[in-house]
Amino acid sequence: SAVLEHSMNAMGAFVQDEIELDKLSFLAAVRIDKVENIKTVITPKLAVMSQVHEKLRLRASFGRGFHAPTVQELYEEGYGHGGRAYRFGNPDLQPEYSLTSTVSVEYEPVNDIQLLVHAYYNTITDMITPIYSGIWEENPDTTTVIDKWVRTNIHGAKIYGIETTLRFRLNEKLLLEGGYNYADNQNSTTGGQLPYYPGESFFSKIVYNQKLSL
Numbered sequence: 130s131a132v133l134e135h136s137m138n139a140m141g142a143f144v145q146d147e148i149e150l151d152k153l154s155f156l157a158a159v160r161i162d163k164v165e166n167i168k169t170v171i172t173p174k175l176a177v178m179s180q181v182h183e184k185l186r187l188r189a190s191f192g193r194g195f196h197a198p199t200v201q202e203l204y205e206e207g208y209g210h211g212g213r214a215y216r217f218g219n220p221d222l223q224p225e226y227s228l229t230s231t232v233s234v235e236y237e238p239v240n241d242i243q244l245l246v247h248a249y250y251n252t253i254t255d256m257i258t259p260i261y262s263g264i265w266e267e268n269p270d271t272t273t274v275i276d277k278w279v280r281t282n283i284h285g286a287k288i289y290g291i292e293t294t295l296r297f298r299l300n301e302k303l304l305l306e307g308g309y310n311y312a313d314n315q316n317s318t319t320g321g322q323l324p325y326y327p328g329e330s331f332f333s334k335i336v337y338n339q340k341l342s343l
Contacts, residue, residue: 132218135204139164139197152180156190164197167224186235194227194253202257202280207265209275216259217279227253241298248291252317256286258324285317290327304336 145158156176163169174192181187201208205218233247259278268275290312297305312327 132200132204132206135200137165137200154178158192160195162195162197164224167197170195170224170226184237188231188233188235190229190231192229194225194229194251196225196227196257198222198224198257198280205280207268207275213274214276214278215265217262217277219280222257222280223255223282225253225255225257227251243296245294245296246291247293249289251286251288253283253286253288255282255284256323257281258283260324283316283318283323286323287315287317288323289313302338304338305334306336307331307333 139162141160141162143158143160145156147154147156154177156174156178158174160172160174161169162172172193172195174190176188176190176192179187201218202222203218203220205216207215207217209215229249229251231247231249233245236244236246238244257280260281262277262279265275265277290310292308292310294306294308299305309329309331311329314323314325314327315321316323
């Protein structure tokens with residue numbers, strides 16, 4: 130209901146192939162997108178996995194990304210979830226383009242214990258994100274003060290982080306898992322923070338498998 134009388138046409142195609150050698154595997158992919166009013170975009174990706182040792186695997190990937198502004202991002206007007214913050218579209222948005230690099234390590238020091246470490250680094254051009262734009266003066270409900278957040282292009286952004294997971298299998302039915310994730314970002318133009326801060330987190334999980342007979 131926050132987007133009226135607007136539509137968008139888009140077409141895409143995706144091709145992927147993987148080559149497996151003795152201790153190496155390569156994955157190559159390419160995607161082609163044609164979105165209404167935007168030139169055709171080709172986004173490739175390359176990934177490699179190396180079985181360094183029977184208990185150690187290394188993975189790396191590099192790829193280009195593309196995100197066309199959606200109908201909501203372009204034309205949404207006054208959409209919220211009952212609070213004071215309402216989102217608005219921006220018909221002047223440019224599409225996002227990104228470059229992503231990742232490195233992962235999978236290590237099993239002993240049987241039933243697995244350590245996974247994944248690091249990533251993204252650079253994004255014209256990143257689309259809501260920016261605070263003051264009070265919504267045309268708010269239909271004039272008794273409520275509404276904060277207006279308008280989607281805007283940030284010309285340069287960096288997003289990076291690391292994810293770690295430790296898994297311990299006690300037996301065939303019980304698996305324990307825990308980890309730590311950290312993420313940060315930067316506005317490349319100003320050198321400051323983006324409008325949000327992803328922060329860090331710890332997590333733990335217990336998985337129990339039990340076959341049920343019916």
